[in-house]
Amino acid sequence: xxxxxxxxxxxxxxxxxxxxxxxxxxxxxxxxxxxxxxxxxxxxxxxxxxxxxxxxxxxxxxxxxxxxxxxxxxxxxxxxxxxxxxxxxxxxxxxxxxxxxxxxxxxxxxxxxxxxxxxxxxxxxxxxxxxxxxxxxxxxxxxxxxxxxxxxxxxxxxx
Numbered sequence: 001x002x003x004x005x006x007x008x009x010x011x012x013x014x015x016x017x018x019x020x021x022x023x024x025x026x027x028x029x030x031x032x033x034x035x036x037x038x039x040x041x042x043x044x045x046x047x048x049x050x051x052x053x054x055x056x057x058x059x060x061x062x063x064x065x066x067x068x069x070x071x072x073x074x075x076x077x078x079x080x081x082x083x084x085x086x087x088x089x090x091x092x093x094x095x096x097x098x099x100x101x102x103x104x105x106x107x108x109x110x111x112x113x114x115x116x117x118x119x120x121x122x123x124x125x126x127x128x129x130x131x132x133x134x135x136x137x138x139x140x141x142x143x144x145x146x147x148x149x150x151x152x153x154x155x156x157x158x159x
Contacts, residue, residue: 001031001092002102003145006066007138008059008109009040016135023142030149035138038062040109052111060114063106072100073121076107076141078131080124085144089151105145107137 011017020035027033039062041055067073072095083091095103105125106117118124127140150157 001096002034003027003031004034004036004066004071004102004104005107005138005141006036006038006063006104007107007134008038008063009134010037011135011138013135016139019139020142023139023146026146027142027149030146030153036066038066043110053114056108056111056114057116059109059111060116063108063113063117064120067104067106067120068102071102071104073123074103074105075113075117075121075124076105076127076137077113077118077124078126078129080126082126082128085147085157086151088144089148092145092148093152105141107134107141109134 011020024033024035038059041058043052043055047055092103106113106121108114108117127137127144132140147157
C-alpha cells in the first residue's frame with residue numbers, strides 16, 4: 001500500500017519533525033509513505049473572507065497537482081466522518097482489498113481546505129470537533145495510520 005500525506009506548509013519545530021521521522025520509520029515495515037509539503041500562503045491578521053478564500057484556492061491548486069487521478073483521496077476536515085481506530089483500520093484494509101493501493105491524506109493550512117479539495121476527495125475525515133494546528137495534525141495522523149497497521153496485522157496497540 002502507498003500512503004501519501006499532502007500537507008500545506010513546512011514543519012518548523014524540531015519536536016514535530018522528530019515525531020514525524022519516528023512514525024515514518026515505524027510505518028516503513030507496513031507501507032510506502034511519502035510526505036509532500038506544498039507552500040503555504042502568507043495570511044495577514046484579520047484577513048477578509050475574500051482574501052481567505054483566495055489564499056485557500058492558491059493552496060488548493062498546489063495540493064491538487066500532487067493528487068493523481070487513480071488515488072483514493074481522504075481530506076481532513078472538521079466536519080468529516082469520525083471513525084474509531086478499529087473502524088479506520090478496517091477501512092484502510094478494505095480499500096486495499098478493493099484495489100485502492102494508493103491513498104492520499106490531505107491536511108490543509110491554517111485556514112483549512114478550499115472547497116475544490118473537498119469536492120475532489122473521495123471522503124472527508126475528522127479527528128475531532130476541535131481544531132488542531134496543522135503541524136500537530138501530521139503527527140496525530142501518522143500515529144493513527146501506524147495504529148491502523150498494527151490493528152490490521154493483529155499486533156498489540158494501546159486502547
